[in-house]
Amino acid sequence: MEVVPLILVINCGSSSLKFAVIESEEGTVLTNGLAERLNTPEAVLHLRLPEGEKRNVAVPRVDHSSALDRILEQLGDTISQGKIAGVGHRVVHGGEVFSESVRIDEDVVKKIVEVSGLAPLHNPASLSGIAAALHQFPALPHVAVFDTAFHQTMPLQAFMYALPYDLYQRHKIRRYGFHGTSHRYVAGEAARRIGKPLEDLQMITAHLGNGCSACALKDGKSVDTTMGLTPSEGLVMGTRSGDVDPNLHQFIAEKTGRSLAEITDLLNRKSGLLGLSGHSNDMRALVEAESWGNPHAAMAINVFCYRLAKGILGIAAGLDRVDALIFTGGIGENSQPVRARTLEHLGVLGAKMDVPANENHGKYNGGIISAADSRVLCMVVPTNEELVIARETARFLNS
Ligand code: ADP
Numbered sequence: 001m002e003v004v005p006l007i008l009v010i011n012c013g014s015s016s017l018k019f020a021v022i023e024s025e026e027g028t029v030l031t032n033g034l035a036e037r038l039n040t041p042e043a044v045l046h047l048r049l050p051e052g053e054k055r056n057v058a059v060p061r062v063d064h065s066s067a068l069d070r071i072l073e074q075l076g077d078t079i080s081q082g083k084i085a086g087v088g089h090r091v092v093h094g095g096e097v098f099s100e101s102v103r104i105d106e107d108v109v110k111k112i113v114e115v116s117g118l119a120p121l122h123n124p125a126s127l128s129g130i131a132a133a134l135h136q137f138p139a140l141p142h143v144a145v146f147d148t149a150f151h152q153t154m155p156l157q158a159f160m161y162a163l164p165y166d167l168y169q170r171h172k173i174r175r176y177g178f179h180g181t182s183h184r185y186v187a188g189e190a191a192r193r194i195g196k197p198l199e200d201l202q203m204i205t206a207h208l209g210n211g212c213s214a215c216a217l218k219d220g221k222s223v224d225t226t227m228g229l230t231p232s233e234g235l236v237m238g239t240r241s242g243d244v245d246p247n248l249h250q251f252i253a254e255k256t257g258r259s260l261a262e263i264t265d266l267l268n269r270k271s272g273l274l275g276l277s278g279h280s281n282d283m284r285a286l287v288e289a290e291s292w293g294n295p296h297a298a299m300a301i302n303v304f305c306y307r308l309a310k311g312i313l314g315i316a317a318g319l320d321r322v323d324a325l326i327f328t329g330g331i332g333e334n335s336q337p338v339r340a341r342t343l344e345h346l347g348v349l350g351a352k353m354d355v356p357a358n359e360n361h362g363k364y365n366g367g368i369i370s371a372a373d374s375r376v377l378c379m380v381v382p383t384n385e386e387l388v389i390a391r392e393t394a395r396f397l398n399s
Helices: 064-079 106-118 123-136 149-153 165-171 180-194 248-256 260-269 272-277 283-291 295-318 329-334 336-344 355-359 385-395
Strands: 006-013 016-023 029-036 044-048 054-058 084-091 142-146 203-208 212-218 221-225 324-328 377-380
Touching: 006 123, 006 385, 016 064, 016 385, 029 064, 044 064, 054 064, 064 123, 084 123, 084 385, 106 123, 123 142, 142 385, 149 180, 149 221, 180 203, 180 212, 180 221, 180 324, 180 377, 180 385, 203 295, 203 329, 212 295, 221 295, 248 260, 272 283, 272 295, 283 295, 283 329, 295 336, 324 329, 329 336, 336 355, 336 377
Parallel strands: 006 084, 084 142, 203 324, 324 377
Antiparallel strands: 006 016, 016 029, 029 044, 044 054, 203 212, 212 221
């Protein structure tokens, strides 16, 4: 009997470390968990053990490295050497250096450090996770999977900002795009469900979680996406404004006396759904508040959906036609009013909703939520970024 390798997937945020142990073919998750509020007195581990038991462990002040030690301690035999065949690491920014996943060695680490200026909050966290895991599993292959890599196929006209060219030459200021593993996964899964090769389909995928981005795919490749140099560009998100007027920073500074850093914080952490509604960054809470008659919640949802439709239509410029529109991420998978309202703005594409199918998230119809006479097939496809990372890592096991 062939033994399917187990892969440890590690995803480090600035103050968190998520992990999962995945069987890379079927995607069965053996155990997973999250260490959060790292480097604070409230740091805590939440684990789901292989037997299903949930465990929360206070780990005051631990950093990424000690958090991994503590997780391994808690898991005991489950992920000891010998059972795990490889470690996959999510890395947010690969700059222009990485257009696909790579096996990590000293040179790769050096290059990730070099591009870290493009993601100063994210890449150093990934590097901490890589260092900690290399220390724990020195004999295993470690693979870096980049959020940006999938979008490296964007043509020049899509990735260049209309800025003086030397800013690109000297500082690599350009559009990169993010959520690549998710866009890639749901596009592949949608093609599988449709029963056509991905290369024969032109589609738009909308990843709507806390961060939101849409991607246009042609020949199975990303040709445009809504995020840019950083994950702040494009769509309205939970706490991020998405696109604003480039003169806004100066305008707000003059009106309010805020510093550049304060304005950046305002646009990233206090804007989006949270800023507009003054209520919550969580779409569930906003839909509920709207149903009680909260006009700000209604406005936030409406701006979100309109801007999403606008973002989708913008990147459709990279396609000849739109065969399918895929919704994914916490909001895309679960929020039927968001999908319905977004589609109302996409009549120009000939998109028509099947109302009952949308209500049940396409559950009984392979994810399809569009009407039979819709010119665009609309689908809900749950994302699985960990599985992509596990599969990417498994590819390197025999090479
Ligand atoms: P992340 O981007 O952190 O991976 P998720 O993809 O899990 O996040 O998405 C989280 C968001 O999904 C939440 O902020 C919430 O707005 C939204 N969400 C989750 N469940 C629902 C639901 N049932 N209805 C509406 N929105 C939901």
